[in-house]
Amino acid sequence: MSQPFSCTVSVPELRDVDEDNGEFWVGNPFKFSNVKENLSAYERNGCFLNDRNGSFLDISYLSGSDNRGDSRTVVGADIDRDGMPELFVRQVGGGALVVYKNNFPKTNWLAISLRGEQSNSAGIGAKIIVKAGDLTVQRELFPVVNFLSQAQAKVHIGLQKRQQVDSITIAWPSGEETKLIDIEANQHLRVYESDGHTEAL
Numbered sequence: 001m002s003q004p005f006s007c008t009v010s011v012p013e014l015r016d017v018d019e020d021n022g023e024f025w026v027g028n029p030f031k032f033s034n035v036k037e038n039l040s041a042y043e044r045n046g047c048f049l050n051d052r053n054g055s056f057l058d059i060s061y062l063s064g065s066d067n068r069g070d071s072r073t074v075v076g077a078d079i080d081r082d083g084m085p086e087l088f089v090r091q092v093g094g095g096a097l098v099v100y101k102n103n104f105p106k107t108n109w110l111a112i113s114l115r116g117e118q119s120n121s122a123g124i125g126a127k128i129i130v131k132a133g134d135l136t137v138q139r140e141l142f143p144v145v146n147f148l149s150q151a152q153a154k155v156h157i158g159l160q161k162r163q164q165v166d167s168i169t170i171a172w173p174s175g176e177e178t179k180l181i182d183i184e185a186n187q188h189l190r191v192y193e194s195d196g197h198t199e200a201l
Contacts, residue, residue, distance in 0.1 A: 045071050045089070065089070065100055073149040078156065083109035083186055085156055090149065108159040111188035113201065114141060118174035119193055122153040125173040132162040132185075159185050 047065040048056035060066035070092040076085040084102035091098070110130065114123025123141055130137045137158075143151040159165070165183040170191060172178070178196040183189070188201040 045069065047087075063100065067098070069096070069098065071098075073147045075149045075151050076156070077152055078111070081188070082106070083111070108162055108185040110157045110159060110165055110183065110185055111154050111201075112157070112168065112170075113154040113188065113190045114170065114172075115190055115192045116172060116174070117192070117194045118176060119172045123170075123172060123191075123193065124153060127171040128155050129167075129169040130157050130165055131167045132159055132165045135159065135162060154188070 044060065044066040046058065046060045047063045049059045051057050065087070069089070071089050072092045073090045075088045077088060078085045079099075080086070084104065084106060086102050087100040089098040089100070112128060112130075114126055115121065116123040116126075119126065122143075124143065126141045128139045128141065130139075139155045139157070141153065141155055143153045157165075163185050165185065166181065168178075168180040168183060168191075170178040170180075172193050174193070176193060178191060178193065180191065180196065180198065189198045190201055191198050
């Protein structure tokens with residue numbers, strides 16, 4: 001999984017607790033075990049789809065991901081190598097590992113893994129810029145997701161209908177830079193820091 005390095009996040013102001021809807025506040029979490037409540041407040045899981053207009057659509061029910069499991073982490077990984085990452089959700093307390101198959105309409109994609117030499121061996125921390133026509137995608141290779149999980153050390157780029165990438169620029173942690181041009185879509189490439197050569201995986 002990768003993190004965009006050109007985005008900012010805003011956090012809304014705290015609001016009052018709505019006790020009529022079952023919300024509660026625990027001032028001292030060490031006394032929480034005496035309260036006999038569930039920390040998750042029995043919230044259903046949520047899944048949101050980026051509408052590419054600065055908003056997200058709640059597709060929890062439509063996707064089937066709104067189960068009542070006490071989920072703590074989610075990781076995306078393309079286990080069937082079709083370019084459509086699946087979601088792995090882990091429940092707290094050793095509950096079932098839930099896998100959600102990606103059934104969205106198939107689009108073009110590109111996956112990039114790195115092999116560092118002067119930098120670390122997986123290229124973690126590298127900044128990657130992919131340009132394909134009017135699309136520019138910026139990612140930082142940072143395979144940390146959240147609680148008790150780790151993503152694959154690769155970047156997955158959705159290209160929609162574009163069948164070729166015009167350029168890939170990789171700024172390695174060492175300060176070196178690699179630039180590739182005219183790359184076919186729908187493949188997983190490993191890029192080597194030493195001389196910039198690639199291999200299909």
